[in-house]
Structure formats: C-alpha cells, structure tokens
Amino acid sequence: ADEVALDPWGSSSVSDYRKLFEEFGIEEFDEVLEEVPNPHYLMRRGVIFGHRDYRPVAEAMREDEPAAVLSGFMPTGDPHIGHKLVFDEIVWHQQQGADAYALIADLEANAARGMTWEEIDEHARSYLLSLLALGFDPEEGTLYRQSTNREVQDLAFDLGAEANFSEFQSIYGFDGETDVSHMQSVVTQMADILYPQLEEPKPTVIPVGPDQDPHVRLARDLAERMRFFKVSEAYASFELEPEERDIVADFYKRLDPAEFDDDMLRCTHVAEAIAETPLEELAVDASTLDDLLTKLEEGGMEPVRPRTRFFDRRATDEAFDALIDAIDGEKRVYENHVDAFEIDLAEAEELAREVEVDNGGYGFQPPSSIYHRFMTGLTGGKMSSSIPASHISLLDDPEDGYNKVKSATTGGRETAEEQREKGGKADECPVYELYAYLLAGDDDEFAKRVYDECVGGERLCGDCKEQAAQLMKEFLEDHQEKREEVEELLEDADIELES
C-alpha cells in the first residue's frame, strides 16, 4: 500500500521513511546534525533519521541552557535491543546537560495492552535496571510511574479539557467500543510529554520511533492550546466588573491569533526591557515596535530569548508592572512605547491594575521529537517482542544471543563466489544493522570497515556473523553484569517499584 500508516498501538511498520518527510512534515535529521554538540553515533550514522523542531533543544544544549529529554516505556515484555536505542538517546541527552526523564507507562500498558499489574511491576523493574546499567544517572534525572505521579494526573485532567472524542477518533481510530481508560491513557501520555515543562517552559525532546508521531503531534497541538486555555481561565479568575471584562476581552481580541505568540512575546520583551533599564537610557524616540526593539537592542539591551513566557506568572506581572511604571512615569518616551504596543494608555492602566491571574499558567513550548529507524528482525521482517528469534532481549542468556546472531538472515549472496564478485547487500542485512546500531559502539571506523568490506566482497557472511555473535555475547555479559551492579541504585531511586 502507498499509504504510510502511523499507528502507535498497531503493528504497522514504516517501510518508506521518505514519505514521512513529505506527508507528516518530519524533517531530516541530517539537516540539524551540524548544530548538535558531540552528536551521538546513532545520529551520525543516520539511525536517528528525522526530527520535529529539534533545533531549540540542540541550541539549549550548546548554550548550556535548560533543556529536557523524556521517554516512556510500556512494560509489556522484556526490554530488548530495540529499546536500547531509546535508553541510549535518553542517557546521551542527560550527559549533554539535559534534565532527563524516564517513565513507566503503566496506565497505558494496562489500558491499551491489558497487562496485569503484577506483569507490569516485573517488567517495569527490568526496564529501569537496563536504563541505569546503560548510564542513566537517577540522582540527576527523574524516574516515575504514570499511575503514582499526582502532578501528571492533574495535568492530564487539564489537558483532557482541551481534547475531545472526535479528535481521538480521527487520530487514533477510537470508536464507540473504545474504553474510557484507553482515552485516559492518551491524555496521561500527553501530560507525560509536557511534564518536564511544568515548572518552567524549556525545549524538550521526546525520542521515539516514527509510529509514535501521532502522540507527538497531538502533544504539540495541546501545548499550543494550553496557552489559549489559560487566557480563558484568566478571564474566569479576573472577577472583573462587566465593563472591565470588556476591556480585557478587547485587549486580547486586538491580537491577531495567528500572530498571538509573537505579539505577546514582543510586548513582554519591551516591557521587560523597560523594567530593567534606567529612565534616562530609555530616552529614545521610537514610533513602531520594531523601531523600539532595534533601538533598545542598540542601547545594549539583551534581547530576551524567544520563548513563550507571557503566561508565565512572573513575566506577566513584570510586563504589567512595567506598564504601570510607564504610565506613572509621565515620560513622553513611554508614550512612544505604549503607542508601539498599540494599547490605549487608559485601557492598559486599567488592565494592569485589575488583572490578577491566580493561576501560574503553563506557557508550554511545543515539545520536539527525534525519530529512529526500527531495527529489522533477525529473521527478516519487523523486530517483534512476540517472536523471540526476531530480537535479542537484554536479558537473553549470552549464549542464546550468540546463537540468535549466528542463525540470523543476512544480505549475503547465494554463494561465496558470488559474494566475492558482487559484494554483500549490507543495506539489507540485519547483521550489518547490529554492527551499526549497537556492536560498533562509538567506533565509526569499525562500522564503516564492516560496511565497506561487505559491499566490496572482502567479507563473507560466515565470519561476519561469527564476529557479530561474539560481540553480542560480550555485550550481553557486560550489560547483565552492570544490571546487577545497579540494583542498589534502583532501590535508592525515588520511584515506587510496586503498584
């Protein structure tokens, strides 16, 4: 079929990644690679192939500014080498300075997959052990379960007020038979995605497989909507007289919704700038907002980083305080500023005095995402948890891991002669994938050598698999040893292991 189906709970595999770029607006990762500090080998080798809006995250990490990474795991079975990609992505972002969050999607496992709580507990523990064994620092990072995180539940409830059934229908194909818990698990997941920004808006990346993109798009959408939600909430908490309410309504109406963000940001910028600048330095003559901003910047004012802060309580207060000062200051120059806001002085004053927003406001930034390729199953086709021979579990006996690699399908030719002549098809070979995704580790040269030798006909599948099998065995031994070592770390970590 030509259609690319993205179903987060289905078994669809995405065969043509290019279509994702065209149809869903996922961007090619290669285009941001240069902006990423010390890119991970999965990024360098194109295993992470796509992204949505990753630039702000890369920039924040470069500039040592707040950023976050979050991913969730549905504990439906043992963690396998496909999950290791996501573990690695979380750990790497944490090492680059991002606040790292890993959560156990126990509600989703229960609602969408029908797992019992006992099964969930057992697998949850196992996922976390592997994550810690791969380098996650639980003291710096946050681990939690959906079901026991009250803040996530509250946020989910708020988000639920912004989503409706027909939307879920069209995104996830929910119908009249879909149970309510399943819908609840969706809003919970949205809350997970936005959770790192609860205290403070910051660029946040969600590393996922491309099948999870519908979740990311909905979360981005809801993040956007929450700002408007807060405006309406603000109305409700204004407790204004009817005509005061009109003034407020009018004020918001004046902003073009398409430009909403921008206008609000600009007002905040100017107001912040005014608040921080001695009066005499503000004696610039400016007639438009752009003009004013330019002049303020020329005067050595740091332009505020473009992030949506208007509904951040402090920013809002400062903005309105600055307006009050502007009005009380009786300086002509302020009139210019206020002209530039295109806000009537009297109205602004009214607003500034009356607006008391009790609620902090969310001010979320739309979350970013990065997408990695799915690993091909060792037996060909999709790697699937339900087909043991198709994948290698991180808990597999190292000897079994060795044997699975030895019996994997390859991109080799019919005969050794043909292979020497035409070379192997590394691009279609699950064994080559093992090298590129895992076995070569950070060693690009090694990965490249395997590739070149394969396609050049110098490498034959028997030896190649023997080497890969050996490396896999060593990896599993090492990983399982580390899992034992981090047992204690996990006991000490701030997460409830049993439901």
Ligand code: SF4
């Ligand atoms: Fe795959 Fe190795 Fe055979 Fe090449 S030589 S097709 S990489 S198993």
